[in-house]
Amino acid sequence: DSGVTQTPKHLITATGQRVTLRCSPRSGDLSVYWYQQSLDQGLQFLIQYYNGEERAKGNILERFSAQQFPDLHSELNLSSLELGDSALYFCASSVEAGSNQPQHFGDGTRLSIL
Amino acid sequence: AQKITQTQPGMFVQEKEAVTLDCTYDTSDPSYGLFWYKQPSSGEMIFLIYQGSYDQQNATEGRYSLNFQKARKSANLVISASQLGDSAMYFCAMREYDQGGSEKLVFGKGTKLTVNP
Numbered sequence: 001d002s003g004v005t006q007t008p009k010h011l012i013t014a015t016g017q018r019v020t021l022r023c024s025p026r027s028g029d030l031s032v033y034w035y036q037q038s039l040d041q042g043l044q045f046l047i048q049y050y051n052g053e054e055r056a057k058g059n060i061l062e063r064f065s066a067q068q069f070p071d072l073h074s075e076l077n078l079s080s081l082e083l084g085d086s087a088l089y090f091c092a093s094s095v096e097a098g099s100n101q102p103q104h105f106g107d108g109t110r111l112s113i114l
Numbered sequence: 115a116q117k118i119t120q121t122q123p124g125m126f127v128q129e130k131e132a133v134t135l136d137c138t139y140d141t142s143d144p145s146y147g148l149f150w151y152k153q154p155s156s157g158e159m160i161f162l163i164y165q166g167s168y169d170q171q172n173a174t175e176g177r178y179s180l181n182f183q184k185a186r187k188s189a190n191l192v193i194s195a196s197q198l199g200d201s202a203m204y205f206c207a208m209r210e211y212d213q214g215g216s217e218k219l220v221f222g223k224g225t226k227l228t229v230n231p
Contacts, residue, residue, distance in 0.1 A: 002158075033217075045219060090159060102151075105151070110157070
């Protein structure tokens with residue numbers, strides 16, 4: 001158990017819909033990261049938050065947005081969903097960026113677009 | 115340009131034998147970190163081992179060790195005494211970060227390891 005909690009584990013929805021993925025980081029971790037894993041793109045970094053502030057952006061579509069709340073949990077919002085958004089979405093957390101501590105991953109949310 | 119290269123899409127090993135999974139990386143930063151993660155068929159990402167660019171010794175964690183050759187920019191994972199439960203996808207990743215506190219992991223495409231009884 002990594003200590004990172006992601007909900008829901010599975011999500012099935014239709015094109016054009018909007019979903020919210022939730023992540024609770026490990027106790028004491030201030031940085032939260034979101035990654036997307038798909039068959040064609042592999043594991044790709046989406047976005048990083050540190051103590052409530054956005055720190056880094058990767059290959060995140062404009063239809064996607066995220067935030068980190070004062071209690072440090074984070075949400076990833078995906079809107080106007082397309083078939084290609086079907087993927088496994090991971091949240092990870094770490095104590096702080098740039099340290100020698102690893103990013104610990106949650107079990108992921110598997111999103112299926114029908 | 116691909117920053118993390120894992121050249122072995124699939125590897126097979128007999129139970130109780132050792133196996134080496136290859137990883138090469140590309141960076142011009144003097145300070146970086148390298149990680150290996152295991153992803154079983156159930157999907158979760160499990161941290162295995164970390165090597166910092168300034169670490170003098172190769173990292174070890176139980177049956178996992180990292181063969182770090184800085185000049186060759188390689189960070190191969192060695193699993194000793196393979197077990198059936200080691201069958202999984204293995205990802206090498208490099209940490210990219212800056213002084214502003216931004217950080218991300220860049221992953222290779224992975225190697226699927228199958229341990230045969």
